[in-house]
Amino acid sequence: MAAVGERSAREPSPLVSAKALVKRFGEFEAVRGIDVEVVKGEAFGFLGPNGAGKSSAMRMVGCVSPRSDGDLRVLDMDPQVDGPSIRARLGVVPQEDNLDTELSIRQNLQVYGRYFGLSRAHVRAKATELMEFAQLTERADDEVDTLSGGMKRRLTIARSLVNDPDLLLLDEPTTGLDPQARHLLWDRLFRLKQLGVTLLITTHYMDEAEQLCDRLVIMDNGRIVAEGSPPELIACYSSREVLELRFAPGESGDVASTVDGLADRVEVLPDRVLLYTENGEAALSATHARGVRPLSCLVRRSTLEDVFLRLTGRTLVD
Numbered sequence: 643m644a645a646v647g648e649r650s651a652r653e654p655s656p657l658v659s660a661k662a663l664v665k666r667f668g669e670f671e672a673v674r675g676i677d678v679e680v681v682k683g684e685a686f687g688f689l690g691p692n693g694a695g696k697s698s699a700m701r702m703v704g705c706v707s708p709r710s711d712g713d714l715r716v717l718d719m720d721p722q723v724d725g726p727s728i729r730a731r732l733g734v735v736p737q738e739d740n741l742d743t744e745l746s747i748r749q750n751l752q753v754y755g756r757y758f759g760l761s762r763a764h765v766r767a768k769a770t771e772l773m774e775f776a777q778l779t780e781r782a783d784d785e786v787d788t789l790s791g792g793m794k795r796r797l798t799i800a801r802s803l804v805n806d807p808d809l810l811l812l813d814e815p816t817t818g819l820d821p822q823a824r825h826l827l828w829d830r831l832f833r834l835k836q837l838g839v840t841l842l843i844t845t846h847y848m849d850e851a852e853q854l855c856d857r858l859v860i861m862d863n864g865r866i867v868a869e870g871s872p873p874e875l876i877a878c879y880s881s882r883e884v885l886e887l888r889f890a891p892g893e894s895g896d897v898a899s900t901v902d903g904l905a906d907r908v909e910v911l912p913d914r915v916l917l918y919t920e921n922g923e924a925a926l927s928a929t930h931a932r933g934v935r936p937l938s939c940l941v942r943r944s945t946l947e948d949v950f951l952r953l954t955g956r957t958l959v960d
């Protein structure tokens with residue numbers, strides 16, 4: 643992929659640098675003063691529930707929505723001044739696929755490439771390379787209308803790479819896909835990481851963030867509530883293991899006092915009690931000894947979902 647412009651020898655400038663960045667819609671603040679730095683070669687994530695402000699932040703980085711306040715630099719340029727120059731070096735995968743549905747896969751890639759002013763010969767070769775990457779070669783001449791949701795997403799990603807972008811923006815890349823299609827897509831995004839492409843991803847799936855992101859910010863109500871790598875965040879805000887006890891809806895509250903003292907922290911949800919502990923099996927034996935009889939129980943490792951619950955008191959995906 644194309645190299646990023648010159649950097650100082652000691653510290654390369656970040657590809658994205660936001661300071662106290664704000665997005666307002668009328669009186670409403672969708673993004674409330676966030677600080678973010680994305681450096682070359684990393685996969686950086688915005689993780690948060692619907693409405694957290696992830697897409698609004700992403701759209702400012704993508705130079706399609708002006709900032710309301712604060713500072714923003716993208717590829718060392720100002721989106722308000724250099725929008726077209728920045729956009730020429732970005733790849734964008736929007737939340738909704740916006741492919742030309744009546745064109746074939748190959749034609750979609752070639753037409754898009756021509757928008758960037760690339761030569762016919764270059765675009766033809768690039769389309770072949772990208773179809774190979776997206777595992778779509780066998781369907782090259784099929785119309786987009788005939789493709790599955792997963793194939794359309796892979797084509798949208800392939801299309802976003804046509805200009806060898808310095809930074810790839812992916813807004814909710816796997817929303818609406820079945821598990822198999824998601825895994826295939828993740829596999830392709832891993833490949834891009836290996837190739838050194840810098841990724842900026844928004845997602846409300848904690849497993850996606852955990853799988854793909856080297857570093858991420860957790861967003862809630864327009865603010866960043868935590869920042870770090872997935873293991874760092876889990877180590878900082880959760881325990882090694884979680885004992886999850888399931889109950890009929892509304893019956894978990896009665897258990898809270900019974901399990902008191904058996905874990906470092908206890909969270910009570912309507913249908914579940916979560917015990918945060920270094921040793922889930924020991925906690926499980928202890929709850930049995932106290933006569934707790936859940937519908938089912940599970941000892942698992944902590945995830946970013948637990949981090950989010952700790953920080954906001956809510957679950958990420960309801």
Ligand SMILES: Nc1ncnc2c1ncn2[C@@H]1O[C@H](COP(=O)(O)OP(=O)(O)OP(=O)(O)O)[C@@H](O)[C@H]1O
Pocket residue numbers: 667670672690691692693694695696697698699814844846
């Ligand atoms: N053009 C707009 N005008 C008014 N309010 C908006 C506009 N765009 C977004 N919002 C509001 O800003 C808040 C943040 O929306 P945003 O789309 O950035 O969230 P998100 O975290 O990306 O969630 P989602 O996954 O649902 O897109 C929401 O409350 C949304 O209703």
